Amino acid sequence: xxxxxxxxxxxxxxxxxxxxxxxxxxxxxxxxxxxxxxxxxxxxxxxxxxxxxxxxxxxxxxxxxxxxxxxxxxxxxxxxxxxxxxxxxxxxxxxxxxxxxxxxxxxxxxxxx
Amino acid sequence: xxxxxxxxxxxxxxxxxxxxxxxxxxxxxxxxxxxxxxxxxxxxxxxxxxxxxxxxxxxxxxxxxxxxxxxxxxxxxxxxxxxxxxxxxxxxxxxxxxxxxxxxxxxxxxxxxxxx
Numbered sequence: 001x002x003x004x005x006x007x008x009x010x011x012x013x014x015x016x017x018x019x020x021x022x023x024x025x026x027x028x029x030x031x032x033x034x035x036x037x038x039x040x041x042x043x044x045x046x047x048x049x050x051x052x053x054x055x056x057x058x059x060x061x062x063x064x065x066x067x068x069x070x071x072x073x074x075x076x077x078x079x080x081x082x083x084x085x086x087x088x089x090x091x092x093x094x095x096x097x098x099x100x101x102x103x104x105x106x107x108x109x110x111x112x113x
Numbered sequence: 114x115x116x117x118x119x120x121x122x123x124x125x126x127x128x129x130x131x132x133x134x135x136x137x138x139x140x141x142x143x144x145x146x147x148x149x150x151x152x153x154x155x156x157x158x159x160x161x162x163x164x165x166x167x168x169x170x171x172x173x174x175x176x177x178x179x180x181x182x183x184x185x186x187x188x189x190x191x192x193x194x195x196x197x198x199x200x201x202x203x204x205x206x207x208x209x210x211x212x213x214x215x216x217x218x219x220x221x222x223x224x225x226x227x228x229x
Contacts, residue, residue: 042222043221045220046217046218100146100158101156102158103155103157105155
């Protein structure tokens with residue numbers, strides 16, 4: 001089955017700096033890669049996703065890149081703000097198999113004002 | 114997106130007892146999923162629940178411990194049976210929305226379970 005590894009496990013940045021979180025996956029058939037943000041005591045919220053027919057997707061300060069050959073994808077947050085502080089999870093799945101997501105271990109992002 | 118509710122939002126239970134968690138969605142969905150999130154950890158899929166068929170369990174999870182019902186397309190329950198302190202976790206349901214290559218998964222608010 002799919003295995004997703006996520007790095008780093010914790011990340012501390014100054015407000016205004018950029019943050020990058022990286023994930024690798026094992027199943028070359030996976031074709032859907034969402035990112036979730038989970039604030040303390042809250043549910044995971046989908047913030048951006050990418051499908052294997054594109055290499056990059058951007059939504060305001062958030063972008064995701066995908067390298068299918070190397071089987072890794074990354075989340076980029078620019079101009080970080082204190083409200084970006086949360087745990088971020090990457091996930092991977094084959095999007096026609098009931099969408100059973102396999103999650104990475106999570107990254108705790110702390111943005112210092 | 115999807116409006117998903119769970120009951121209870123939290124509970125404290127004694128070991129050896131069972132708790133049934135409910136998940137309600139605002140519209141019909143084919144696939145519903147149950148995840149466990151242990152303290153400070155990532156999300157692990159317990160099982161996939163389709164209406165009209167038996168739930169499909171992931172490795173390490175069994176029906177006797179986590180029986181699931183899916184009586185219709187907007188509702189599912191997960192029971193945590195014969196609980197022990199190791200079952201203390203957040204239990205989340207999720208649903209799949211969209212069609213074909215545009216399917217996306219959304220989570221309920223979770224049920225925080227503490228077993229004493």
